[in-house]
Amino acid sequence: MKKAEIPRELSISWLRDKYSNQELTPQELIIEIIQRSKEDADMNIWITPPDMEMIQPYLDRLTTLNPAEAPLWGIPFAIKDNIDLAGVPTTAACAEYAYTPIENAGVVERLIAAGAIPLGKTNLDQFATGLVGTRSPYGETHNALRPEMISGGSSSGPAVAVAGGQAAFALGTDTAGSGRVPAALNRLVGFKPSLGAWPTKGVVPACASLDCVTVFAHSIADVLAVDGAARGVHDDDPWSRKVPMPQAKLPAKICLPKDPLGFYGTYADEYSSAWDAAVAQLQNLNIPIEYVDAQLFAQAGAILYEGPWVAERWAALGGFIDAHPGASFPVTEKILRSGSAAEYDAASVFAAMHKLQQFKLEARKLLKDSVLVMPTCGGTWTREQVRLDPISTNRDMGRYTNHCNLLDLCALAVPAGDAAPSTPFGITLFALAEDEGLICGAAELFAAGSPASAETAGGSSSKQAAASAAAPATTLVAVCGLHMRGYPLEKQMQSCGARFIREDETAAKYRLVKLATTPAKPGLIKQQEGGAPIQLEVWEMPLEAFGGFAAAIPAPLGIGKVELRDGSEVPGFVCEAYAAADAEDVTSSGGWRHVMPL
Template identity: 70%
Template sequence: MAHLEIPEVLTAAWLREKYRARELTPESVIAEVLKRSAADALMNIWITPPALETLRPYLERLAELDPELYPLWGIPFAVKDNIDVAGVPTTAACAEFAYTPDAHAAVVERLVAAGAIPLGKTNLDQFATGLVGTRSPYGETRNALRPELISGGSSSGSAVAVARGQAVFALGTDTAGSGRVPAALHGLVGWKPSLGAWPTLGVVPACASLDCVTVFAHSLDDALLVDRAVRGVHDADPWSRELPDPLPKLPARLLLPKGELGFYGPFAEGYRAAWGAARERALSLGLVVEEVETELFAQAAAILYEGPWVAERWADLGGFVESHPGAAFPVTEKILRTGASAEYDAASVFRAMHRLQSYKLEARRLLQDAVLLMPTAGGTWTRDAVREDPVGANRDMGRYTNHCNLLDLCAIAVPAGEAEERTPFGVTLFALAENEGLIGAAAEAFLAGSAGGERDAARDAASSAAGTAASTGEPRPGTTLVAVCGLHMRGFPLEKQMLECGAVFIREALSAPKYQLVKLPTVPAKPGMIKRPAGGAAIQLEVWEMPLVSFGSFTAGIPAPLGIGKVELEDGTEVPGFVCEAYAAADAEDITASGGWRFVTAAG
């Protein structure tokens, strides 16, 4: 295999393309990650850095998995060190707190099940308390672009690992902005799903009722690829809840803050100018734009650190702090101890809950079928400045983020230019919890610079590419062919599932003459295609092309005895497609002689 230079910006689509072409192996990618990690050791990115001996079992396992059936096959990712990885210490940036879990956190387990490789554990503001990235006894995480600046927190190491090309994506957590602020400071996408959409089982709590696991990536596609792998209720997680998949849909309205916003820090004017440019871009998207008052969000944010929710942090961590004097980072302990204040009695908690409930109602009315666009941060600071005023600087960094989880909103932080050279600026799109598809589509439009023409052009390009796939038999990068033989074919009830997944019809085809077709006794009836060693027939199929970001969740939703395996076509090639377990034939009607499900239904 010829040497292939691995770019600093790593994406899942690029890696999968190179894997598929056999131009790269996961082992060679891990070797490069280890090299980069060692070179950046002084940046304090990792608490438990990548090591070949711990990664070898994950690499060996990949040999047993079909890359086409595992959407994250061979994709390396970093894990914030308040999220469990089996056999690796979880420290939450406090050595005295550390423990070694026997099992993965639920999100890590789902990513590994999809073929991804957990590299190691990243640095963070201790106990996920902070938005600056300087509150760790393992050292201040350096900004990936300008080391004198803060990296943002608390998910500091996770963002920097992605920005420095040491991971394709990284898991963070977000209680008050920790999954968004570091993204903005490094020109990354930061996807914060709705509360409960991703399980938090196996995550050290900051505020358990407000905590989210999040992802940092270079692209929206990679962020959504991760979302598809980890989304869904977990039976053992009391905070988990059922929420719809974030299917892209443009919002009816795009909301912008009315009046001047406040900016801070040494680059305040650059941030102000970058926000002005972002507003102009938003106005050019062709969406209905409304300017709205945003005092509601500031009032909700004040409840988090200036109200009794700080007591929730103390409820989780106070016992440890009291029993381990001196173990906590000084500024972290100071903040945590505010939660033990006598003013935060039970009555104050209920008063705050009632006030917050009215804010939620107001937010729900305002954001109905709408997306709100705001700066992710109003500035940034040097690490020296944060040491001088750790609490004030941290408060500023959360000015436009703290309200999000309190109001039960979803959010995505995306790049939006620079405040000055090597100083990225970013914006965040917010929507109601059940409207994650709105922020996904709005973010896509914002990044493309258009909600109309360019999306149409992209759609035309996809149709053209589908035509190419039809003629060459090869899927485009980032997609897979899928052979369907029943209710997912055109004109049948589940065709809509294919379209919702972004799939494109390629061609009609026949299987190799090796299959038995049975009519399963289900409601509604559906076919099952079983490969036989002898005596089978050619079955009519349709071949579609589906984005890999959709393929994992699509496959996961297929009920037994059906599943996705390799289907052999009449020309001898194999593509992923619907197959049926052989045991199902015992209770099913043999309809092989019909030649295909379409002929069965036509006859009926």
């Protein structure tokens, strides 16, 4: 069988497809990734680069896993080097700080359990202190598209590993924007879950009360596939908390800044035009727009580095800095030591906490059922410009990001065209911690359009048109039970390369029954008269996988046309009427999630 050529843009669905068709093996993929890492060594992506001896045990383990039951089977991922991988040094980009953990970080353990393959440890702004990607003794990580430009930090290495075809996804961390800025600068999606949604056990703390583990990938579908394996309370993590899995839905409104925004850097004018183009696209989504005073977010963000929260970094790392003079990067040590200033006493901490609590209250009122959209970055810089002015350039990069964790928001950074040739622009969608579904739904809708760059506003670029033409044929599939997100058979959807599109419901013409099977399954039966709307999910599946998927469905279930509330019909799960005779009628529940909650 002809072997697949491995593209630079690795996606989870593409890899699943090639594995299932025996056109590629994980071993072959890893060999290619190792070669790429050697070819790109001067980009300073890795601290501990991919190595077959280190990776082989994870490849061997795949033979013990059923790909249908391991949603990330054979998917390679990179790890920011402030997150523990058992048996591999964690440096936080400081050799003198390094230690070798005996166990994996909580999130790494979950991803490996799901079949993912850890590749190595990537570069970062030392101690995750910076947003530029130049603050590392292991070298400045180059931007994946324009090497003279910054890559963004502190999660520089993981982002460039994904953008450069050396990982399908990568773990970063985010305290002030580190899981979003590198996404924007390297044309990626960056997902920052709500505080505590993913465990931070095994992560070198920057500000432990604000730190999040994040993910970079090429699509929203891929970051949510990773989220499905990583999310959940960890019994040994004091910062962990239960945050429900995102259920994509549209917000009641989109909030945009009412006053003109400031842009900076080499391409300030181009970034301003790209933001205008993104706003125009948002206005065409048929979601109400409200223009709000963004000063609330600027004032909250100022607390992070201009208030006593910088002392939390000193509390975590001050002992090491004092005991190892000169070991840390000069600008990093300067920032960390600022947290030891006498002005940051206990009284100042409480005063800032009280001030922040008021900001949180205002944000909750403003963002109820809503999504805030801001530029991920207001500009960018060359690496040389950052070297000459490391403090103010870094401060600018956090202008539209620093508020997020302080206000207990979730965030999703997505590409929004290019500001200039090979110079990506991106936006970030923010919502309250419990409303992750809103940023997912709005971002999916935004991405489904034709993002216009400042140069191509009003029409798709030729690259986008070519990508659309090359996209595989797909079909929508309505699922109403065990194939929905979070249920056991979601893995079947993922193994077929399907991606979640939206929550929806049927027309008010259906009966739902609970079949007497083990495990219990729902049966959706259309009525000639009467009936009720039933909640379901709409997924998109490659047509080449749809036939085999439908053929494997056991009677009395099958695939038929399901009428949705808007009158449209899509293929979906239906049930033969005879099965209702011995089944429990659960129509009044409104949907399977109410019958068999997770």
